[in-house]
Amino acid sequence: MEDIKRKTISALLSEGAENAGKIVDVKGWVRTRRGNKNVQFVALNDGSTINNLQIVFDLSKFTEEDLKPITTGSSIHVQGELVASQGKGQSVEVQARELEIYGTAPVDYPLQKKGHTLEFLREKAHLRPRTNTFGAVLRIRHALAYAIHKFFNDKGFFYFHTPLITASDCEGAGAQFQVTTLPLENLPVGEDGKIDYSEDFFGKMASLTVSGQLEGELGATALGLIYTFGPTFRAENSNTQRHLSEFWMIEPEMAFYEIADNMDLAEEFIKYCINYALEHCKDDIQFLNDHFDKELIERLKFVVENDFVRLPYTEGVKILEESGRKFEFPVYWGVDLASEHERFLVEEHFKKPVILTDYPKEIKAFYMKLNDDGKTVRAMDVLFPKIGEIIGGSQREENYDKLTKRIEELGLTGMDWYLDTRKYGTVPHSGFGLGFERLVLFVTGMQNIRDVIPFPRYPKNCEY
Ligand code: 4AD
Ligand code: MG
Numbered sequence: 001m002e003d004i005k006r007k008t009i010s011a012l013l014s015e016g017a018e019n020a021g022k023i024v025d026v027k028g029w030v031r032t033r034r035g036n037k038n039v040q041f042v043a044l045n046d047g048s049t050i051n052n053l054q055i056v057f058d059l060s061k062f063t064e065e066d067l068k069p070i071t072t073g074s075s076i077h078v079q080g081e082l083v084a085s086q087g088k089g090q091s092v093e094v095q096a097r098e099l100e101i102y103g104t105a106p107v108d109y110p111l112q113k114k115g116h117t118l119e120f121l122r123e124k125a126h127l128r129p130r131t132n133t134f135g136a137v138l139r140i141r142h143a144l145a146y147a148i149h150k151f152f153n154d155k156g157f158f159y160f161h162t163p164l165i166t167a168s169d170c171e172g173a174g175a176q177f178q179v180t181t182l183p184l185e186n187l188p189v190g191e192d193g194k195i196d197y198s199e200d201f202f203g204k205m206a207s208l209t210v211s212g213q214l215e216g217e218l219g220a221t222a223l224g225l226i227y228t229f230g231p232t233f234r235a236e237n238s239n240t241q242r243h244l245s246e247f248w249m250i251e252p253e254m255a256f257y258e259i260a261d262n263m264d265l266a267e268e269f270i271k272y273c274i275n276y277a278l279e280h281c282k283d284d285i286q287f288l289n290d291h292f293d294k295e296l297i298e299r300l301k302f303v304v305e306n307d308f309v310r311l312p313y314t315e316g317v318k319i320l321e322e323s324g325r326k327f328e329f330p331v332y333w334g335v336d337l338a339s340e341h342e343r344f345l346v347e348e349h350f351k352k353p354v355i356l357t358d359y360p361k362e363i364k365a366f367y368m369k370l371n372d373d374g375k376t377v378r379a380m381d382v383l384f385p386k387i388g389e390i391i392g393g394s395q396r397e398e399n400y401d402k403l404t405k406r407i408e409e410l411g412l413t414g415m416d417w418y419l420d421t422r423k424y425g426t427v428p429h430s431g432f433g434l435g436f437e438r439l440v441l442f443v444t445g446m447q448n449i450r451d452v453i454p455f456p457r458y459p460k461n462c463e464y
Contacts, residue, residue, distance in 0.1 A: 001025075001079055001098050010048035012082065016091040019082045024094060026053060027077045027102075029130060033070050040067055044076070047129075050136050050283050054085065054093040066099060072112055073105030073130075118451055126464060129454060133291070136284035137452055140277055141440050145229075147276035148250055148436075151269055152227045157252060160219035160226035162212030164233075167204055168414065170214050171365055175236045176207035177245075208233035211433060212251050214367070214418055217396065220253035220429055221421045227252040229436075237459050241448045242339070242388060244437060246457040253431035259369075259378045259395040262430035263310060263355050266382055266391050270434070271304050277443045278304070285443070293445030299385065300443065308353040313337075313376065316345055316356050323349070336363040339388040346383045354383045366406050368394040380432065387442050393432020398422055 004025040012024060028046030035041050038059055043052040055078050057067060070076060077100040085093040110124050111131055121128040128134045149159065165179050181201040182188065190196040197205045212228040219226040228251045235245060252265065277285065278300055289296040320331040320341055329338040337356075346354050358376040361368070368377035382391035397403045400422040407415050440452040450456040455464050 001077070001100060004079060008048035009044065009046045009051065009053045012053060012092065013049060013051055013090070017084050020084050020092065022082050023079060023097070024082045025077075025079050026055070026094060028053070028075070030070055030072060030074045030076060030105075032072060033067070040070075042070060042076075044078070045130075045135075047135060050132055050139075050287050051090070054087060054090055055080070055096050056093055057096045057099075062096070062099065069101045069104035071105050071107070071109070073109035075102040075105075076100065077102060118446075118448065122450060122456075125455060132287060134451075136281075136287050137440070137444050137446065138454065139284050140281045140444055141452065143277055143280050144273055144436070144440060144443060147273045147280075148227075148229060150276075151272050152225075152252065155225070157225040157227045158219070158223050160216060160223065160228055160253075162209070162215040162219075162228050162230065162251075164209050164231065165202075165206055166209045166215075167202070167206050168214055168418070169207070169412075170209070170211040172410065172412065173210070173234075173236070175234045176210055177233050177235045179206045179208060210234050211249065213253065213431060213433065216251050216253040216431060217367075217418070217421055217429065220255045220431065221425070221427060224255045225252070226254075239459055241450075242438065242441075244449055244453065244456055244458055247449075247453070248436035249433045250436060251431060251433045253429065255427050255429045257395075257430040258428055259357065259380060259430060262393055262395060262432060263308075263357075263380055266355070266380070266393065266432050266434075267308050270382070270391070270439070273439060274300050274304050274443060288445050296445035299445075303353060303384075306352055308355050308382070309350045310355045310357065311345075312358040313356055313360070313379075314358065316341075316354075319349055320344065334360050334362065342381075342383045342388045343385075346388075347385050353385070356381045356383060364394070366410050366412060367396050367403070369397045370402055370406075378430075382432075384438075384442055387438050389435075390438045390442065391432050391434045393430065395428065395430040398426045398428050400426060 004023060006025045006027055009026060009028060026044060028044040031043040031045050031052055033040055033042045040057040042055040044055050045052045078094060078096050079098040080094040080096040082092050083095055085091060111127060121131060129138055169176055188196040188199045210232055212230060216226060216228050231246055232249045233246050236243065285297060314333065317331060317333050325344060327340055331341055357380045358371060359379040360375060361370060361377045364377050364379045368379050370377055378395035380393050381389050384390040400419065403422055404419060437449050437452050441449055444452060446452050450458065
């Protein structure tokens, strides 16, 4: 083979006919091979785009024996002339001159035909990134991650790294995975009969984080505007299409922001991300729209173009009570809304994303700012069509005495470091958390959160 710099299929297809007549070098995985005794057509994909490049093999230059290893799933290296294509659906194709086979794929390659079910592909999660669907989802996932960093960077936020192993419990929901090196079959027990954690790796009980927020607040009350973007872990036994045990969360935290500023930022942020994907992932979104969800593009545009509704929890409950609808779970003031309630408000009543605010303090975390009514806190959940809760956030309680009282009421300990932010130079501040996979779910139109992360973790499943 000649020494020619390889181009990605994405680059070749987008440059199109301007390279016609040039000898190009391409590498990738074979999707299909078809043809007759005179000519064979190979659809080649290298992951850079959903579109395949057609490679034409003239059987006066190659023998059937040469082409035999080119099976679905095999990997090849081709050099040849780029020519304008006569076939429909592509601008250019490659007339092969040289062929190198990296690896054939035997007939037991699981992704032989198109149109496997998502359930089948979940069983083959180690190979599914090679399908059109997962290629599209994973490229969109990348674009959204990039958009998130760009959004915050352009606004002057600092990317702040919070720990994954922690000794505190942010959400207080008791859903933490414990981290220990203690021998589980022979645990050290103290005189009080309890496990002696002083012998554990960190000398105390430690867990994987459920949220970087508390440490994020330390960042925001020093750097002003920060965001985190990292993995979080929740040991909830939730076998739903919206929950993962390991998911990624983006948590901006802003000094001097009150709840209204927080809502404005959340709405601007989420619209920015969706717009970015619409602009930069056209082919992939179109593919998902055509194959899985015919209303996807329409829904994305609708969300970007319309204002989110802002509604206090108390009014939301009133709407639900007066709806006359029979819900599976009863609705009353004080209840933690179920996904059927959230989706009724968003999909049927307002037909728009809703930011629900001012929840009863009992159903929200300890750190939220208490309203003057003494009953509700300055919480905000952003509720989305098909997804339900996509963002959860609040203005934080910045008053040292009130926060101390709430921490004592709930019997939380070891929070002195957190209270120091209120003891020394306290400021009003706010933040929120966006579940990254829920955003990817919304933008791709997929149904199941297990299909928008390469290696999903959920109860009784930890493959690879
Ligand atoms: O509402 P949550 O629990 O809020 C927090 O963790 C706050 N500390 C955020 C903050 O104010 N900085 O979680 C935030 C978001 C949810 O709205 C949801 O999108 C997502 O994280 N989320 C999950 N995503 C996938 N699987 C799970 N098990 C999730 N739990 C929460
Ligand atoms: Mg929440």
